[in-house]
Amino acid sequence: MRMLPVLTRLAWRYLWRNHRRTIIMVSAISVGVWSMIFMTALSRGMVDQVIEDGVSALPGHVQVHNPKFLDDPSVVNRIPIGDAELSRAFSSTDFKAWASRVRVPAVIASEYESRGVTLLGIDPVAEREFGYLSYDDVEGRFLEDADDNGIVIGRKLADKLETRVGKRVVLMSQDPDNEIADRGFRIVGLFDAEVPAFEEGNVFIGKRTAQKMLHIGDTTTEIVFLGDNYRDIEPTYDKVLASIDGSLDVSRWSEVATYLGSMLTVMDGFVLIFMVVIFLALSFGLVNTLVMAVFERVREIGLMLALGMKPSNILGQIIIESMLLLLVGLVIGNLLAVATIHPLRGGIDISVVAEGMEMMGAASVLYPRLYVSDMILANVIVLFLGFLASLSPAWRASRYEPVEAITKVG
Amino acid sequence: MNIVARLAWRNLWRHRRRTWLTVGAMVFSNTLLVFMISMQFGMYDLMIDNTLKVFTGHMQVQAPGYKDDQKMRQTVPDIVPLAGRLRAEFPTEKIAARGWAFALASSEERSYGVGIFGVEPEYEPQVSSIPGLIAEGRYLQQSDAPEIVIGAVLARNLRVGIGDELTLLGSGRDGSFAAAVATVVGIFESGVPDVDRSFAQMPIVAFQDVFFMEGAGHQVVISAPTLEEAERILPDIDAALPSDEGLVMHDWDALQPGLKQAIKADMSSAFFMYGILVVLVAFSVLNTQLMSVLERTHEFGIVMSLGLKPGQLGRLVMLETAMLGLIGFVLGAIGGVIVTSYFSANGLSIPGMEEMAANFNLPPRIYFQATPWTMAIGPFVVFVFTLLAAVYPALRLHKLHPVEAMRVN
Amino acid sequence: MTAVRCVDLCKTYRQGDEDIKALDHVSIDIEEAGFVCLSAPSGGGKTTLLNAIGGLDMPDSGEVWVADRRIDQMSKGELAELRLSSIGFVFQAYNLIPVLTARENIEFVMQVQGVPAKQRAEQSLAILEEVGLSGLEDRRPAEMSGGQQQRVAVARAIVSRPALVLADEPTANLDSKTSDELMTLFTELNRHHNTTFVIATHDQRVMRYAKRLVRMLDGRIVDDIAQDAA
Structure with a gap:
C-alpha cells in the first residue's frame, strides 16, 4: 500500500512514454465501452417500452383473480367478493391505488362488422392513477363514472367497424348462466394508444353498467393494485397477500404476462453477454499492449529489481498501468456514451420498422434508457476482466531475473 | 516464396506473442461473426417460414382494401371457381380459397369471440400448417358440411370436445345477423396460445351459407415451393386474374409487414455489434503494425540507405498485414465452421428463451443456416479492415529519412 | 570488520556448446x-563476482x-530488502528509469524504503549538489549527457548511505575527463562516508584510483595488491 503512489506515478509515466500505442488502445477501449453503454441504452429503451406498454395494457402491477380465471377468462370464474366488501377490507391498508374491474372477452358489432375485444368495465375515477390512458386526450369524452352508459373504444377499432363518436354499437358476452348478455351502447369517446393492439383490442364501459349487463351483482373479475413502479412491486405484493382472501390468486404482472417477465430476464442476460463479448474482443489488444510495454522495458524492470524493488511491486506496477489505461478509456467511453445518448433522449424515430416493432410489442419511437446500473456494470466488467487479463503479462514481468534483464541485449 | 514474401513472413514471427495475440483477436471475432450470422439467418428463415405457413402463404389474392380493413364486404366474388381456375393454370403452386368472419362462439357453458375461416378442406392442408396439427378428431372433409375445427385452448375455454355443438353468432356480409350451429369434428394444437385460442375453421361452402357470402370469399392463398419461386411467379398469377373485378395481389411482405421489419430491426442491432467487433480488431491490428514499424525504424533506415523506396517498404508492411489477416481469416473461418456445423446439426436452445422464441413463431431449438456466404462474410470484412488498419503505419514510412532513422536507438 | 566475504565461489555458464567457468x-x-x-578482461568473471556480492x-x-x-x-524478498537497505548499484548503462526525472530517480529508492516526502526532497x-548536478533535478535521463546520467546513478546509489556500493564498468560509456570526475567523486565519497566501493572495470585509468587492485582471469583471482590511490 505504501508503494501505491510510487507505482502509480511510474505506471502513468510509462503509459505515455509510447503515446501512440496508448492513444490507439484508449480509442479501442473508449469505442468498446461506448458501444456497451450505447447499445444497452437502446436495447433497454426498447425492452422497457415493450414491458411498460405491456404492463399498462394489462394495468395493475399486482393482480388478484379467481384461480381459474387466467386459464378460463369467463365471467363464471369471477371473484366471489362484492365491491362493498372489498372497500371495507382494504379501508385500513394504504395501497397506492387499487381498483376492481370487470374484464371479460366480448364481441363488438357495428351495423357493418363485428370484432372480438376485451370488455373492461371500470370505475374511471378509481383507475385514473393507473395511467394507461390519458382521459383528457380522448376524442369526445372518457367515461365519467362507474354508472356511465357510454362506451369508449380505440380509433383503429372504430375504423374497422366503420363507426364513430355518437354511433351505436352492440356488445355481446355471456352471463354466469351462459346466456348471451348483450347491450347497445352509444360511443362517447375514441382513444389512441401507442401500441396498436391495445387500441384495437380493448373497449371501456362503466363498471356498474357492465355488472348489470352481465348480471353479476357487485362482483368483478379482477382486482388490481399499483406498486411504486413496475420493477419494484414486492412491498405491494406482500401487502395484497396479507389483506386478501387466501383462496384467491395473487400474481405479479410478470406472472400474468410471462412473456414480458421473461423478456426482462432475457434482456439482463443479453446485456451481460454483449458486454463480455465486447470486452473479450478488447482484451487481446489490452494484453498485447501490456506485453509490448513489458517487453520494451525489460532492462528497466531488471534495474528496479536490482535496486531492491520486490517482484510483487513490479507485478503491481504493470497491473496499475493496465488499470490506468482502462480508466482513461472508461472515462472517455462513458462521456462519449452520455454525449451520444443525451441528444437522443427525445426519442429515435424508427417508424420505418414500426410494424416489425409492433410484432415485438414496441412502439415506433425508441427512447434510449441510460441506467446508472448498466453503466456501473459496464465499468465493473471492464475493470474486473481487465484486471484478470493483465495478470499474465504482469506476472511474467515480475518473474524476470535482474541480471538477465539488465544484460539483455537490444 | 520470393524473398520479399519470405522477409515479411519472418518479420511476422519476430514477436510471436504479439502476432498470436493479434491473430487471436481476429480468430475470436471471426468465429463469433460466423456463429452469430449463421444463427441469425437460420432464425430469420425459420421466422419467415413458420409465420407464413400458419395462415399467410406466400401471396394472396384479395379485394382492394381488404388487407388493411378486413371488412366483410371487401370480397373476392366466385372465389372457389377462381381458385380452381388458378390451380389448373399454375399446377406447381398450392392454391386454396378462404373466407374470414368474426363470430361469437357459444357452447353450453361459455361464449368467446373467434375468428372463423371458411376453407376448402381439400386444398387448405397444402397452404397452411393448421390442418396438420389436428390433435384430436379429424380435419374437415366435405366443403358443405356444418362442421368446425377449433384450437385446443379455445376448446378448453369453451369446454367442448369432439362431437359437441357450437352456436355461432355474427354479422353476415351485408351486416345482417348471422347464426348457425356447427359440430366440432377436430381440435388443433399449434403450441402458440394466440393461434390456439382465437381461430376456428369451417368448410367454405357452409361458411358462405352462414355469412351470406353468395359464393364470395376474402382471400385466395398461394404457396410456392420456395420464397424465390414465389417472387418469380407472382406477376404471372397477377396477370391471370380476372381483369374486371379489380382484385389485387399481395406478396408475403405486404401481408406480414411486421416480419421483414422485425428482421430489419434485429439486423441493425446485430450489425451494430458486428461493426464494433470489426473496429476493435482493426484497432488491434493498427496497434501491432504501428509498433512493428516504429521499432524497426533503425532497420528501415539501413535498408532505405541501401536504396529501397518507402513505397516498397510500405508494400512489405502491407504484405505482413495481409499474411497476419490471412492467418486470422483461415483460423477464424475454421473455428466458425466447426461451431456452426455443430449447431446446424444439433441446434441451439437457450434456456429461458423459449417463450420469446414462440412469440416470433420460432421453435425452442434453432438450427443454424450454414452457407458459404454466412460463413465467409464476417471473416472477409475483418480481413478488409485489417488491411485498412495497416495503411497508416505503411504511410508513415514515407516520412522516414534514412540518416535520421538510423540514428534512432 | 569485513564488508564482504566470499568463500570458494564457483559459477559455470553454458554458452553454446561450451561451459564457461x-x-x-x-575467495x-x-x-x-x-x-x-x-x-579482468571481458569474460574474466568480474561482473559475475560483483553480481554474486550484490x-x-x-x-x-x-x-x-x-x-x-x-x-x-x-530468498528473493530478503535479497531485495538487503539491496534496498545496504547496497548501492551503479551499472555500465541504462542506470536510470527513463520516465522519471533526475530527482525522482534518486528519490525512487527512498520512496521504496518508505522515507517521508520532506526528508526525500532534502536528501535528494x-x-x-554533492555530485555536482544542482539545477538539473527536473531533467529526464534523455535530456542529460552520459556523464550526468552516471552521476545521477551514483547519487541514487549513495543517497541512502549504503555501506557498500557496487559499480560495474561505470565509466565504459564516458570520455576520459568525465571518467576522472566520476572516479574523483567515488574517492571522495569513500573518504567522507567510509562507504565500501567495489568497482569492476578494465579501464586502466579507473584502476589508478583503487586502494586495492584485484585482477581476475578465467574466473580466478590471479593478483591482489594494495596500492596508493591516485
Missing part, C-alpha cells in the same frame, strides 16, 4: 571502507557474506 573457487575478503577494483546472481557453490550476513541462501537535493 565464470567463477572458479574464488576474497573486502574490508570496511575499502576501495577495490576488480579488473545478490543479483547465485553462485553454484560457496558462500557470500555481506555485512556478516550470509546472502547466498536468502543535497546529494544532487
